Amino acid sequence: RKEVEQDPGPFNVPEGATVAFNCTYSNSASQSFFWYRQDCRKEPKLLMSVYSSGNEDGRFTAQLNRASQYISLLIRDSKLSDSATYLCVVNPGEAGRRALTFGSGTRLQVQP
Amino acid sequence: DTAVSQTPKYLVTQMGNDKSIKCEQNLGHDTMYWYKQDSKKFLKIMFSYNNKELIINETVPNRFSPKSPDKAHLNLHINSLELGDSAVYFCASSQARGTTNEKLFFGSGTQLSVL
Numbered sequence: 001r002k003e004v005e006q007d008p009g010p011f012n013v014p015e016g017a018t019v020a021f022n023c024t025y026s027n028s029a030s031q032s033f034f035w036y037r038q039d040c041r042k043e044p045k046l047l048m049s050v051y052s053s054g055n056e057d058g059r060f061t062a063q064l065n066r067a068s069q070y071i072s073l074l075i076r077d078s079k080l081s082d083s084a085t086y087l088c089v090v091n092p093g094e095a096g097r098r099a100l101t102f103g104s105g106t107r108l109q110v111q112p
Numbered sequence: 113d114t115a116v117s118q119t120p121k122y123l124v125t126q127m128g129n130d131k132s133i134k135c136e137q138n139l140g141h142d143t144m145y146w147y148k149q150d151s152k153k154f155l156k157i158m159f160s161y162n163n164k165e166l167i168i169n170e171t172v173p174n175r176f177s178p179k180s181p182d183k184a185h186l187n188l189h190i191n192s193l194e195l196g197d198s199a200v201y202f203c204a205s206s207q208a209r210g211t212t213n214e215k216l217f218f219g220s221g222t223q224l225s226v227l
Contacts, residue, residue, distance in 0.1 A: 031212050032212035032214075038153075041221075042221075043202055044155065044218055045218070091214060098157075098168065099145055099160050100157075100216055102154070102156075104154045104155075
């Protein structure tokens with residue numbers, strides 16, 4: 001089983017739609033969680049951290065469910081510019097002996 | 113002003129050759145990484161250095177040898193290149209390694225194509 005699993009998509013949605021992605025992780029000791037965004041042929045960039053109580057940044061809402069070991073990202077009012085691959089990232093803990101672990105990403109295509 | 117810069121951006125070479133990729137960061141971070149992204153877009157850690165000391169070495173063939181002359185630089189040398197080495201290699205740096213606040217800053221990637 002992969003350490004971080006995501007539905008690869010693609011999710012094809014019209015502009016203005018609300019879309020949600022889920023991600024599951026296998027290591028219950030994982031410390032912290034993030035969503036990164038990767039545009040085609042570009043490097044990944046941090047989108048937002050995911051906090052236990054859930055957090056929002058504009059149109060983006062992240063949720064964490066430690067009991068079920070999943071993380072979600074909700075995007076409201078989708079824009080064309082949101083088209084990208086969204087990478088779920090987990091800090092496995094272990095005091096820095098392991099690096100941040102990436103899921104394989106969920107591709108989003110927002111259509112006009 | 114580029115925070116994490118790596119060169120070259122593209123590298124096309126023949127099987128069996130030896131090549132190097134260079135990476136530099138001007139963020140003052142202590143930790144640097146090499147990640148490999150394969151054709152399925154899966155981003156996998158290869159190596160990590162903290163203040164020039166190797167701290168993470170995943171299951172990577174011995175043909176791959178990282179070198180960190182100082183904490184701002186982490187280079188990757190690959191011997192005897194194989195077809196399966198074709199991928200995008202990303203350098204990254206971070207502060208606050210091992211804490212819940214650790215965040216990665218990536219270079220723009222090196223597309224390696226082995227023919």
